Ligand SMILES: O=C(O)CCC(=O)C(=O)O
């Protein structure tokens with residue numbers, strides 16, 4: 001997907017750069033939007049440093065694949081906190097029509113070019129509170145493979161595919177029973193390092 005700058009999350013504030021109406025059509029067509037420079041440079045530098053200095057533990061995702069998860073979590077909670085600001089939640093609700101949303105939860109994961117790390121097709125609904133997913137690229141080195149794909153379950157029609165290239169790009173995508181997504185193996189370079197999190201449905 002082509003990423004454009006639509007919001008910028010900083011350490012102390014989030015700036016909205018596009019009206020929800022200009023982006024809503026893309027989300028309804030692809031069930032996803034790609035946001036360039038979604039993290040301001042200062043915060044991004046801190047997050048990349050936390051990832052570089054942090055440690056990662058092996059994580060087997062039953063029936064779906066394998067990757068590594070930041071442990072202890074440092075970059076992950078910082079991003080979750082910064083994504084919680086009301087103006088961004090409100091903007092995302094208007095773009096996607098998926099509101100009302102509340103708390104976001106997520107962590108940083110890493111996939112290596114090792115013929116092992118990947119995630120097969122899944123819908124994220126093992127936790128039914130999830131309503132939207134967000135991934136943010138934190139990869140220091142470029143990589144081949146590691147493509148994210150989103151498709152319709154019934155027809156297999158591909159709705160979106162995204163290669164996380166620039167650090168700080170965010171991909172926001174729909175979590176629903178009619179669609180599923182996967183992450184293909186990284187074939188060289190990397191590791192592919194991303195924050196992956198979810199906006200939950202607000203409790204009624
Ligand atoms: O790494 C990604 O792009 C998506 C990760 C994912 O699908 C998940 O954590 O459930």
Ligand SMILES: [Fe+2]
Nearest residue numbers: 122123124181
């Ligand atoms: Fe997922």
